[in-house]
Structure formats: structure tokens, C-alpha cells
Amino acid sequence: MNDLPALAPDGAALTSLVDLLDRVVTRGAVVNGDVIITLAGIDLIRLDLRLLLAAVDEIAE
Template sequence: MSSTPLPAPSASLVDLLDRLLDRGLVVNADVVISLADVPLIGLNLRAALAGIETMLSYGVMAQPGEEGAARGLETPHPQAGTPSG
């Protein structure tokens, strides 16, 4: 009784894109550029790629018309130099 190996499942570009938009992808990177062991520049990079429904469900993006909700701002900040109260 001999068995033939099954071909590996191949995912097309459309399948990969569908999965990416459905589940999303988040990339976080911290980069420090230094010269002679002296840190000069620090970068904190964060990127999220997903479909609009996925981003809305995770709270990464605000509904259209809700400015600042995705950044965690409950109310808009007052303008600098404007008297409050």
C-alpha cells in the first residue's frame, strides 16, 4: 500500500489579501540610531493594516465623523491661548 504525498495547499494573492483585511496586521518597531555609542535619533513606528470593519471593531479607527476617538481623545483640546471657562 503506497501513499502519494498530497500537494501543499497554495494560497493565492486574493486569499492572502482577504485574510489580511479580515484579521489585520500590526507592525511595531523601535529604532535607535546612534553614533559612537551615543543615541542620536529614536523612532517608534506603529502601523496597522486591516479592513475598515476590522479596524472599527478593534477601536483602531473612529467612525466617520468621530474625530479623535481613535487617538483616545474624549473631547477636543482647547486652542492654545484661548481662555477657558
């Protein structure tokens, strides 16, 4: 495999997925979502989801 970073069309090096996840965990992120399961137009199950993604040392401070 090639050890050189991939280049974007403008010449900037692309950020790897690991680097991106590290930045998100360091700064923290909140994700909200709703899941509704319906059958024949009747709501059967509704889930309100909230996810906090952050490093433990960032939350403890």
C-alpha cells in the first residue's frame, strides 16, 4: 500500500476517519433523533434518541 496521504482536488490532504473521530470526541457532539414504527398508519413505537459523544475527561471537568 501507498503511505502517501490522498489529495483532494484542491491539493489539501484528506483527513482520515480516525482523525475526524478524535476531533469529535475531544470537542464533544450531541446527536438527536426520532424513530417511529408504524403499521397501517398507526404509530406503534416511538423512540426519542439522544446521544452524547465526548471524552470522559472532558465531561468530568
